[in-house]
Amino acid sequence: MTGGKAVARALSCERVHFLFEYTGSHVLHIYDALRNEKSIRRITVRHENTASFMADTVGRLTGEPGVCLVTAGPGATNSLTGVATAYASASPTIHLSGATPPKDQVGSFHGVDDPFFLEKIFKPVTKMSTRIDNPSKAPEILSKSFALSKTGRKGPVHVSLPQQFQQQVAKVGRYECGEITSRRATDSQLRRISAMLGDSKKPVICLGEEAVHLPAREIIFLAEKISAPVISIIEALGVFPQNHRLFAGYFDEYFEHPISKRVIEDSDCMLIIGLRPASPCAKFLETHGSPNKAFLYEEPVPAISEVPAAIGNVNLNTHLLAQSVSSEEQIDRRNWLHGEKLATHKYTTNQIAKWHKTIHPGYAMTALIPFLHNNCILATDVGSSEVWVRDCVTIWHRSRHLYAGQYGAMGFALPAGIASKLLYPNRQVISIVGDGGLLMSNGELATVAQHAVDLKIIVLNDSRLGMIWQLQRQRFAGRYASVDLSRVNFAKVAQSFGLKGVRIEDRAELRRAYEQILNSKGPGLLDIVIDPEAPYLF
């Protein structure tokens, strides 16, 4: 069997349904072999970075590795940002790329000298960066890669596949999927945390990036049993239902919702689930919250060697803790929660209502809520658009929020929306993006059209890099530099790709425009020209 066939067979054995890819001369033998793998749907993107964003999206939504394939050199380096994004968000992905043979001459790899440079580049942003030089090794290395990406703290794995390997014929053994062992916390670890929660009068549950794979029922059961409000980092918004009485907003390393701020400051005990210890977000909790804290985390790390921690599979250990924790204290905790309701949304409405003339982005987002289905997926980009979605939509509505994450790469929302809709064709999926973010990724409108992905796209169009403009307004006394984007009519752009496109500049048109785009079949884009100067709510 050729190396190319061994790769294609491995993907099929791992039940990879979607392969996000962009071809090139260094990967053609794999493509040739993929033609026979009918169960793998190839999604040809328009820029390699969106392939890695899409793989990341699959990883986050399913817990199973999303897979992308790109060519050597520029194809691989183009996709680096998406791999770093997946790494920061603990998303299981497999990144396959072409590579040059180890003995190539200086400069022969597209003018670059070091034939191992791709493995080196991907090393800091993956759990493993490796290469396959012999087809007989393919099953072992690929099965290890898949298993590793979803074991412990999940994350990406890079595999370089040189052309010679792809062509070479060798005896290749059976492909066996690697076994994933779910590590369980020890009884004493769980007892220690249970006792700590039992002594607490004001516990709070904080969800981190790895909590995205937690079934909602587990976290609801635990939160209700111990009467603890639940706060979440932005990547995990939607894991705990926003319409639940115990939902208390989000936090990040830089900011928090006013309700989560109060909850963090007033609590006497923090149960931190799936948040990387010693990360900036964990440090934020440490600085602002109670010193009494316990971690549920996938792997033993030095940062939590001294504090109560349940180490191992976060889902399993959340379940075990919920079973073992005592609910006797519930009555005593009534004051903790009932003094003031955890009404996260009431903070937003007043300020937005004052705005009349232009389209306030918060108003546009609040007006979107009646059109949202339960359990819809909202993919947001990086910029002010993300702020408005978070504060005016996801804080109220039961939706799964997909966000570029801590790595914060613009251009995420459109590919994330495409991958989500491909995975879940029956769920409502909306990408909400700024004009800058869309201009970074708008080649993917062709991907939407080609695969007839019934994705809805909302552009909050302020003709500028709004978030940076806001920073320059606040921190540089309005000395603006390099934040103007020229005016673009994205409705026309969408139409030129064969999508439905609507543009509005008057808020009276908003409702009808949502109806036109969201309530009709087929992909569509709504370009909302918003007031660029609306200040953030908090």
Ligand SMILES: Cc1ncc(C[n+]2csc(CCOP(=O)(O)OP(=O)(O)O)c2C)c(N)n1
């Ligand atoms: C790839 C990338 N480049 C630059 C940045 C820095 N950055 C963060 S937000 C932002 C502005 C985003 O503008 P736009 O997409 O129009 O959204 P807006 O803030 O205007 O809503 C920039 C440049 C980034 N996060 N990612």
Ligand SMILES: [Mg+2]
């Ligand atoms: Mg903008």
